[in-house]
Amino acid sequence: RKEVEQDPGPFNVPEGATVAFNCTYSNSASQSFFWYRQDCRKEPKLLMSVYSSGNEDGRFTAQLNRASQYISLLIRDSKLSDSATYLCAVTRGSSGDKLTFGTGTRLAVRP
Amino acid sequence: NAGVMQNPRHLVRRRGQEARLRCSPMKGHSHVYWYRQLPEEGLKFMVYLQKENIIDESGMPKERFSAEFPKEGPSILRIQQVVRGDSAAYFCASSPGRGSEKLFFGSGTQLSVL
Numbered sequence A: 001r002k003e004v005e006q007d008p009g010p011f012n013v014p015e016g017a018t019v020a021f022n023c024t025y026s027n028s029a030s031q032s033f034f035w036y037r038q039d040c041r042k043e044p045k046l047l048m049s050v051y052s053s054g055n056e057d058g059r060f061t062a063q064l065n066r067a068s069q070y071i072s073l074l075i076r077d078s079k080l081s082d083s084a085t086y087l088c089a090v091t092r093g094s095s096g097d098k099l100t101f102g103t104g105t106r107l108a109v110r111p
Numbered sequence B: 001n002a003g004v005m006q007n008p009r010h011l012v013r014r015r016g017q018e019a020r021l022r023c024s025p026m027k028g029h030s031h032v033y034w035y036r037q038l039p040e041e042g043l044k045f046m047v048y049l050q051k052e053n054i055i056d057e058s059g060m061p062k063e064r065f066s067a068e069f070p071k072e073g074p075s076i077l078r079i080q081q082v083v084r085g086d087s088a089a090y091f092c093a094s095s096p097g098r099g100s101e102k103l104f105f106g107s108g109t110q111l112s113v114l
Helices: none
Strands: A004-006 A011-014 A019-025 A032-038 A045-050 A055-057 A060-065 A070-075 A084-091 A105-110 B005-007 B010-013 B019-024 B031-037 B043-050 B053-056 B065-068 B075-079 B088-095 B109-113
Touching (some): A004 A084, A011 A019, A045 A055, A045 A060, A045 A070, B010 B019, B019 B088, B031 B075, B043 B065, B043 B075, B075 B088
Parallel strands (some): B010 B109
Antiparallel strands (some): A004 A019, A019 A070, A032 A045, A055 A060, A060 A070, B019 B075, B031 B043, B031 B088, B065 B075
8 A cells, every 4th residue: 555645537527616636654753744836847836835734825725534544635716827737745743754645646726 | 045956957878978966945944855756656755964974874775875965065975877667757855954944946957868
C-alpha cells in the first residue's frame, strides 16, 4: 500500500462548481499535512497547511480526519485558473523527516 | 529575496554521460531536499542534505547517483552513466531548519537522456 494515495482524476468541472479531493495516508504517526499545487510540470507550490481544526483560505478549505487517516481539500466557486494538479503531502514531523507526496489529482475547470 | 535556484533548466545527455544538477537554496536556508518526478508520476523523495552532511538518502538509487551540499556553493545531484530511465524532472527544495515544514521548491531541471 502506498504511503499517500490520491485519486488521479481528472476532475472536469464547470466554472463556479464546488469540488472536493481526498487524500489518504497509511502511517498513523504522520503529524504534518499539506496541499501543494503543481501547474504543467512546474515546481509544486504550497497551497495550504492542514490543521486538526481545519483551515480556510478564501475559496479553499482543508480538513484533517485523523481517525480515518485522510485529508481533504474543498474548492468553492471554481475558476479557470484553478486548473492544475493538487498534491497532498505528509510528514511524520520529526526532525529531519521528509515530505511524502501523493501522485496528485488533476483538476480541469471548463468555461 | 531570491527563491530556490536550480540550473540548468533543461539538460540533454547521451546514454553513458554524466549529469550534474545544481541547487542553491533560499537565503537563510541550510537544508536541501531533492525529489524526482517521472512522467505521469508523483514526486519521489531522493535525498535530504544539510551543509556538509547527508541526513537521509533512503530514496537514492544504490548506484550511479550521488549528492552533496558543500560548505560553500550549491548542492549538487550527480548522475553517472545516465540511462534513458533517468529522464525526469528533478526538483530541489529548501527549508530553514530541520523537518520539512513548508518546503520551497526550485523550478526544476528537466533531464532528457537520448
